[in-house]
Amino acid sequence: MRGRLRVYLGAAPGVGKTYAMLGEGRRGRERGRDVVVGFVETHGRARTAELLDGLEIIPRKTLVYRGATFTELDVDAVIERAPKVALIDELAHTNVPGSRNVKRWQDIDEILDAGIDVVSTVNIQHLESLNDVVQRITGIPQRETVPDEVVRRADQIELVDMSPDALRRRMAHGNVYAPEKVSAAMANYFRVGNLTALRELALLWVAGKVDEQLDRYRADHGIEGTWEARERIVVALTGGPEGDTLVRRAARIAARTKGAVLLAVHVTSADGLAGADPASLARQRALTESLGGTYHQVVGDDIPRALLDFAQGVNATQLVLGASRRGRFAQLLSRGVGVETTARSGSIDVHLVTHEAAKKGRRRLERSRAALTRKRRLFGWAVAAAGLPLLTAALIPFRDMIALPSEILLFLSLVIAVALVGGTWPALVTAVGGVLLLNWFFTPPLHTWTIHEPESFFALVVFVLVAAAVSAIVDLAARRTREAARARADAQVLSTLAGHVLRGDAALSSLLGRLRETFALDSVTLLERLAEPTPDDQAEPAAWRIVATSGTAPCTSPAAADTDVTIDDKLVLVARGRLLDASDRRVLEAFAAEAAVALRQERLQQEAERARPLAEADRMRTALLAAVSHDLRSPLSAAKAAVESLRSHEIDWTPRDRDELLATADESLARLDRLVENLLDMSRLQAGVLGLSSQPIALDEVVPHAIDDLGPLRDRVEGDISLDLPEVLADPALLERVLVNLMSNAVRYGPPEQKVLITASWHDDHVEIRVIDRGPGISREAHDRVFLPFQRLGDRDNGAGVGLGLALSRGLTEAMGGTLVPEETPGGGLTMIVSLPIHFRPVTP
Numbered sequence: 131m132r133g134r135l136r137v138y139l140g141a142a143p144g145v146g147k148t149y150a151m152l153g154e155g156r157r158g159r160e161r162g163r164d165v166v167v168g169f170v171e172t173h174g175r176a177r178t179a180e181l182l183d184g185l186e187i188i189p190r191k192t193l194v195y196r197g198a199t200f201t202e203l204d205v206d207a208v209i210e211r212a213p214k215v216a217l218i219d220e221l222a223h224t225n226v227p228g229s230r231n232v233k234r235w236q237d238i239d240e241i242l243d244a245g246i247d248v249v250s251t252v253n254i255q256h257l258e259s260l261n262d263v264v265q266r267i268t269g270i271p272q273r274e275t276v277p278d279e280v281v282r283r284a285d286q287i288e289l290v291d292m293s294p295d296a297l298r299r300r301m302a303h304g305n306v307y308a309p310e311k312v313s314a315a316m317a318n319y320f321r322v323g324n325l326t327a328l329r330e331l332a333l334l335w336v337a338g339k340v341d342e343q344l345d346r347y348r349a350d351h352g353i354e355g356t357w358e359a360r361e362r363i364v365v366a367l368t369g370g371p372e373g374d375t376l377v378r379r380a381a382r383i384a385a386r387t388k389g390a391v392l393l394a395v396h397v398t399s400a401d402g403l404a405g406a407d408p409a410s411l412a413r414q415r416a417l418t419e420s421l422g423g424t425y426h427q428v429v430g431d432d433i434p435r436a437l438l439d440f441a442q443g444v445n446a447t448q449l450v451l452g453a454s455r456r457g458r459f460a461q462l463l464s465r466g467v468g469v470e471t472t473a474r475s476g477s478i479d480v481h482l483v484t485h486e487a488a489k490k491g492r493r494r495l496e497r498s499r500a501a502l503t504r505k506r507r508l509f510g511w512a513v514a515a516a517g518l519p520l521l522t523a524a525l526i527p528f529r530d531m532i533a534l535p536s537e538i539l540l541f542l543s544l545v546i547a548v549a550l551v552g553g554t555w556p557a558l559v560t561a562v563g564g565v566l567l568l569n570w571f572f573t574p575p576l577h578t579w580t581i582h583e584p585e586s587f588f589a590l591v592v593f594v595l596v597a598a599a600v601s602a603i604v605d606l607a608a609r610r611t612r613e614a615a616r617a618r619a620d621a622q623v624l625s626t627l628a629g630h631v632l633r634g635d636a637a638l639s640s641l642l643g644r645l646r647e648t649f650a651l652d653s654v655t656l657l658e659r660l661a662e663p664t665p666d667d668q669a670e671p672a673a674w675r676i677v678a679t680s681g682t683a684p685c686t687s688p689a690a691a692d693t694d695v696t697i698d699d700k701l702v703l704v705a706r707g708r709l710l711d712a713s714d715r716r717v718l719e720a721f722a723a724e725a726a727v728a729l730r731q732e733r734l735q736q737e738a739e740r741a742r743p744l745a746e747a748d749r750m751r752t753a754l755l756a757a758v759s760h761d762l763r764s765p766l767s768a769a770k771a772a773v774e775s776l777r778s779h780e781i782d783w784t785p786r787d788r789d790e791l792l793a794t795a796d797e798s799l800a801r802l803d804r805l806v807e808n809l810l811d812m813s814r815l816q817a818g819v820l821g822l823s824s825q826p827i828a829l830d831e832v833v834p835h836a837i838d839d840l841g842p843l844r845d846r847v848e849g850d851i852s853l854d855l856p857e858v859l860a861d862p863a864l865l866e867r868v869l870v871n872l873m874s875n876a877v878r879y880g881p882p883e884q885k886v887l888i889t890a891s892w893h894d895d896h897v898e899i900r901v902i903d904r905g906p907g908i909s910r911e912a913h914d915r916v917f918l919p920f921q922r923l924g925d926r927d928n929g930a931g932v933g934l935g936l937a938l939s940r941g942l943t944e945a946m947g948g949t950l951v952p953e954e955t956p957g958g959g960l961t962m963i964v965s966l967p968i969h970f971r972p973v974t975p
Contacts, residue, residue: 133242136286137221140253141332142325144306145292147251148172148219152181154249155217159185164214168241168248169203169234171219175305185217193226200226205237208246215247222256222276235280252276254332267327268319279676289336294325361390364441365418365450366471369396372452372483373414379483380450381421392423393444397436426647434471439650441478448479510552514560517544522567529572537572538593545597554605561597565590638728642680645721649714651707653681656725657688659700677701677729695722701729765798772798797841822864822945826857826969829890829899836869837888846877848885855890858897858966860946865966868939868950872901872962875936879905880959896948896965904959913952 136154140147148170159165167187172178188208190201202225208216218241223234231237238248255264258275265271281287292300298316300306307315365380367373377394384390396411415425430436441449451468472480521544525537541564549557568590569579638656646654660673674687683706688694691704695718703722710718772795775781776788783791830851837844869888876886880903887902908916917940939962943950948966955961 131245133245133247134285135238135242135283136247136249136288137281137284138249138251138288138290139281139332139336140251140290141292141329142255142297142320143253144297144300144320145290147253147290149178149181150288150290151217151219151249151251152178152185155185155215156181158215166208166211166213166216168208168216168218169220170217174308177305186213188216191229193228195226195228202226202229203234203237205230205240208241209244212244213246215249216241218248218250220274221250221252221281222274224274233276235276239280252281254328254335257281257335260331260335263331264328268324270319287336289332291329291332294322294329297325298322361387361448362393362444362446363390363448363450364393364395364437364444364446365423366437366452366467367394367396367411367414368452369411369414370452371410373410374417376450376452376483377414377417377421377423379481381423383448383450383481384423392418392421393426393446394418394423395426395428395437395440397433397440398427398429426644428648428650433467434474437467437471438474438476438478440647443647443650446478448481449475450481450483453482453484507552507556510548510556511559513551514548514556514563517548518560518563518567522571526571534568534572535589537568538589541568542593542596546600549597549601549604554601557601557604558598561594561601564597565594568593638678638725638732639680641721641725641728642678645718646680646705646707649705649707649710649718651681651705653679653684653706655679655684655691655704655706656729657685657702657704659702674702678725681706693718695719697722697726701726765802769795769798769802800841823861824859824946825862827860827862827865828857829855829897832862832865833869833888833890833899836866836873839866839870840873840877843874843877846880846882846885847873848887850887850889852890855892855897857969859969860948860966864942864946868942868964869899869901871936871939872964876901876903876905876960876962879903881905892968896967899964899966901962901964902955902959903961904955904957907954907958907960908952910954916952917950 138147138150152167152170155165155167165185167182167185169190170178170182170187172182188204188211191204191207193200193202203218208218218234218238221235221238225231225234225237231240238250241248254260255268255272256274256276257278259278261272261275297306298320301316301320361384363380363384365376367376380394381392384392394414418425426440428436428440430439437449437451440446449471451471453468468480468482472482521540525532525540529537545557545560545564548560570577573590642654642656645651656677656679657674658677660675676684676686685691685704685706688696688702688704691706692708693705693710695703697703701722703718703725705718772791776783776791776795830853833849833851837847837849840847873886873888880886884904888899889902890897890899917936940950943964943966946966948964950965951963953961953963
């Protein structure tokens with residue numbers, strides 16, 4: 131019997147997960163349970179270490195990697211000791227290379243398979259699905275991750291929560307990190323905003339897990355009633371003009387309750403009665419999703435029943451429907467979907483919303499009247515039972531005036547009417563009954579079953595044959611109509627699901643989830659065979675792995691499913707809940723093929739994502755080494771040669787020579803300093819940690835300073851900055867760096883006889899600074915490539931620099947809230963345009 135897994139989930143490091151785990155272990159030992167410590171990391175926290183006293187600790191396994199010694203969980207020792215409960219910290223930990231498993235959660239899986247209960251810990255930032263979200267919040271990537279499914283499979287999950295202020299107080303008291311690390315931690319990862327966001331992520335993730343547990347409990351115990359644990363509002367859409375009104379009304383109802391869920395559902399009738407406008411449904415679907423809801427589509431013969439089945443399946447608390455569009459007379463014949471749904475709703479509140487199209491009549495549905503339902507067949511029997519005696523009674527007074535062929539035609543008309551209303555069997559029974567009545571009442575000799583005239587006998591036989599043929603044709607037409615309607619419904623489902631995937635939703639999970647909802651299944655699972663079967667082990671059951679699933683109680687093998695579709699040698703799509711008929715299975719097979727494609731796409735995308743950083747890092751490293759190898763060596767060599775010459779006592783340098791050598795050393799070191807600053811700033815930009823202090827500044831103050839920073843190149847630049855320009859919002863030091871980079875680049879590529887011009891102009895809410903040169907320029911196709919790091923387009927001079935100037939300039943400009951774009955200079959050359967927001971709009975007198 132497999133052991134049970136309990137996980138303490140922390141909203142952030144230091145909230146007390148390990149402390150809570152050890153506390154549970156001590157309480158279990160006091161109650162007489164066999165508890166051991168498999169692996170616990172105290173991180174030097176004294177109060178945590180105190181809880182280890184008195185608990186049996188399994189010795190760790192020692193591993194040597196690259197000359198260093200590490201300790202890891204000893205899986206074999208824990209299994210051999212066979213305790214009732216093992217305490218194993220840090221579920222997301224990556225083992226040292228050389229261990230049996232790559233991840234600790236895989237070690238724990240083996241221990242659980244041995245029948246040992248495990249208590250473990252993990253932080254919310256280590257969950258695979260939230261890894262990128264946490265990185266965007268905190269700016270720190272998490273390399274230790276665990277698949278969400280591993281944690282979701284836990285039998286118990288307990289959230290260890292603490293308010294941000296309380297956690298920061300713990301840190302300030304030295305209960306989390308060493309005193310020398312507290313200030314840096316509180317200023318970076320443990321900021322109040324970061325902790326608040328992590329706490330909300332943890333609460334939302336646990337809420338989702340609780341929803342799954344509630345759904346599983348209700349399914350296991352056959353509970354169909356609604357439990358109002360959370361408001362879920364379902365709005366029913368018909369594709370009619372009232373749909374927009376209903377969606378907005380349902381969204382307002384959901385907005386009144388925090389955490390309420392909005393779901394829109396459209397029932398595609400299997401008998402072709404839907405009559406929905408696809409364009410209207412697409413618009414209403416987009417509206418629902420823009421309001422934070424989700425769109426669903428199901429197939430059902432009984433629309434009220436299908437609506438309520440869906441609502442109960444998602445544990446809905448409220449159902450929003452539109453008032454009937456049918457006229458008064460139609461409402462007298464049938465109660466309608468709204469009234470029928472309300473009568474069957476039970477504990478679900480139903481809102482009937484009035485709208486402009488109410489009672490204006492329904493659009494005529496394009497369907498065949500031969501689509502026979504049970505009600506139609508019963509009505510056919512009633513027409514047959516009443517029509518035969520009534521027609522006979524009506525013809526008896528006139529039998530001396532009406533010939534037998536005319537009487538046969540009247541009875542044939544009745545048979546056709548019954549066939550049109552009730553189908554084959556009521557029509558055949560009407561034909562037989564008509565023959566008997568014609569023989570008894572209208573064929574000489576009367577009131578006997580004898581027929582003297584051959585013509586009469588022949589007429590009755592033809593009557594029966596025609597009646598049977600008409601009945602068969604009507605039945606065939608009804609069957610074909612149903613099949614066409616079903617095909618239309620299936621096509622609508624396929625179209626909806628395909629659109630769901632094409633809009634960028636998670637393809638595999640979307641397919642399985644929508645498929646389960648469409649056919650009202652308990653679960654839909656994609657299984658993958660772990661190993662290829664061999665001739666020697668054909669008697670052994672194949673091992674399967676769950677690739678993706680939707681719903682409760684997923685099947686772990688094809689044998690446990692109600693329906694299974696083999697995709698290829700390794701993949702099988704299985705469904706549990708009910709047996710599907712042949713038409714449903716065809717749709718299931720189409721989705722199975724699509725699921726296989728989605729799985730392959732996800733895996734290819736994952737491989738590409740893993741390879742992309744490596745390729746990018748390799749490209750950057752190669753470019754950096756190729757460019758920096760010369761650019762670092764050249765100024766260093768020049769400065770070193772100048773300094774060594776000055777220190778030499780073999781040559782008596784003149785004051786002029788000494789000044790030239792010092793100038794060379796100074797210029798080389800300044801060039802080296804600019805290169806190092808550019809590299810550091812580029813790394814800060816890419817890491818998102820560049821310091822920025824925006825403030826109102828005047829361009830007529832910044833531009834002259836930037837020109838002066840060019841040193842000997844300042845004579846090649848001409849500034850033309852108006853004093854009437856408004857102040858711009860920018861960091862003065864960074865703006866000066868941008869302008870220096872742009873002007874030095876323009877001087878380098880411009881002809882010596884022509885100066886670089888820098889001008890500025892005011893345009894509405896921003897100011898444009900233009901750095902204009904008359905050099906060779908660049909092609910339009912290279913306008914974006916010129917801003918890539920380590921790019922020197924058309925430059926064969928290794929002394930031109932590593933190609934960071936323009937890339938850094940654009941990054942610094944965008945960090946200040948501006949833009950940097952290139953433009954061709956009229957007459958030849960390149961113009962760099964820096965656009966910055968103004969501080970305020972000056973008032974024109």
